[in-house]
Structures are given as C-alpha cells and as structure tokens.
Amino acid sequence: MKVESKQPRKQRKALYNYKNHNRSKLLSTRVADFLRDEYGIKRLPLRVGDQVRVCRGEFKDFEGEVLEITKNLRCKIKECTFEKTDGTQFHPTIHIANLVISKFTKEKKMDPWRANMIERKALYGFYEEELKAPKKEKEVEK
16 A cells, blocks of 8 residues: 655554555564574564564563554563553553564464465575575685
8 A cells, every 4th residue: 555645644544544464564573583594584474472572672682472463563562561650560562663573473383374474485485595595705815
C-alpha cells in the first residue's frame, strides 16, 4: 500500500488502516545469526510467544518473550518492565525494528504456516547463495 502524502498524520492513518496480509510485511523482524545459518532466512514476521533480544534503547541486551503486538508496530516484552511511582509495574512498548528474534515460539512443533514460510523463503534463496559462495581471499603481492 502506497501513501502519497508526506504528512505524518496521513502516514499514521495509513499504518492503522493496513489490512492484515499487508501488515505482516511490516511486522517482519531480523532473525539471530545462528538461526539465520540454520534456516537460511534473514527476516520473519514476529509472533506472540517468540523469544526476542532488544538491540537498541533503554532495554538493550534484554531477552524475553513477546506478550503482545500492538497495531502501531510495537510490542510488549515480558522481561522489560518499568515501575510507576505508586509501585505498579507495566510493560512499555518497544518498536519492532529494535528487536531480533532469538528463538521461535515455545511450542514443541513449529506452526505449519510458519514452517512453510521459512521453507519458501529459504528456497527463494538470496541468503542461501551468499552462504554457499566461497569467499575470495586477497592475494598479497611480494
């Protein structure tokens, strides 16, 4: 969905009115290096229950489970909490671009839709070609 305007209010309105099949592209997040090598993918849509690591911001290097994904591309993480002055704790929202998926949902088996998505993306194969290509070593002239 393309938004013709540069005005922030219209950009926000378009973001809120995205349909779900378009929103999943916006919700895609980087995958950790060890999972990237194992599955051959770079990005994957975030889901509730995934284990993520925060890369930027006040909660940098925190790891935790995704509790909720809000409509404005932010999510709440179980281990990231603030304490209010009255003593109650709450989970602040963190933008999805600041996260890296470190473990998929804690279910025993992977969701079949997600497994198909991973298989399809790995077959598409941009990242796979980078892995298989031999690295060229620089020759040192003597």
